[in-house]
Amino acid sequence: MERRDRKTQILSILAKSVRRIVEEEVPDFEKLQEIRLRAGQPVRVIMGNEEAVLPKKNGPHITTKEEVRETMDYISHYSMYAYENELRQGFLTVEGGHRVGVAGKVIMDQEKVKNIQYISSVNIRVSHEVIGCADDLLPYITKNRQVCHTLIISPPGCGKTTIIRDLIRQISDGNQYVKGCSVGVVDERSELGGCYLGIAQNHLGTRTDILDCCPKAEGMIMLIRSMSPQVIAVDEIGTSEDIHAIEYAMQCGCKLIASVHGLDMDEATKKPVLGELIRRRMFERYVVLSSEKHPGEIRAIYDERGSVLCRN
Secondary structure, rough: OOOHHHHHHHHHHHHHHHHHHHHHHHHOOOEEEEEEEOOOOEEEEEOEEEEEEEEOOOOOEOOOOOHHHHHHHHHHHOOHHHHHHHHHHOOOOOOOOOOOEEEEEEEEEEOEEEEEEEEEEEEEOOOOOOOOOOOOOHHEEEEEEOOOOOEEEOOOOOOOOHHHHHHHHHHHHHHOOOOOOOOOEEEEOOOOOOEEOOEOOOOOOOOOEEEEOOOOHHHHHHHHHHHHOOOOOOOOOOOHHHHHHOOOOOOHHEEEHHHHHHHOOHHOOOOHHHHHHHHHHHHHHHHEEEOOOOOOOOEEEEOOOOOOEEEE
């Protein structure tokens, strides 16, 4: 089935009354980043990092409970039950890799989230790929056309997921800097591949295998046992289980591309367990991102000894 364009994908999941407003008020869907619907509150969008209330003229449109319910019907194809596993994580992924976050009444079962009912808030995060955004980074994290163990350190909102996504694509397909190789992706929150019905909506290359909605630590071990990846990519590591799984993957001969929240090398080094890996020089490259000029800006790149390879 032919994939629909971004505008059609987004409009098709909105309640009809909201759909008309968004279609009239959003001039460029390539710049659209978020649509937020909250029962009893105005429709809000983010375009080009600027927030706006819709419509801009004649006063805001106040979202009704019925519009939230209608939107969720379209998102779930009128079968919320079929999406119960995704909903317990607080989000769904729709065609195009767009991520729909939800909030409402949480149903618990033995101290674990079972489901979310009476949904009152919907946050549609529009998926944006930036093909080629890792071009400047790739020469620094490869050696003899092989990938180096790489840790990307970044505060939230600095484009680390976007850069990892493009790295996966380039490593999988291969180019002048790296020989194309099999890449295993553990996509715990469906942000890298943006899988919809099991199929990645983002371009992750021709030699890439994805475990969608799978915990990172378990997923890394599963991929090693089942898919024999040469490179494993994971986003936002943090738990001790994640770190131990990374160490295991390295010992199995896999190269690692991973990211962690942090401002700089010093902060990453102070993190429990991860800091020990850094002190043992397990990673060969460290990339620190910022967003002073634009998301995904490379602030510095270090080697395993902490020597600066590149600084902006």
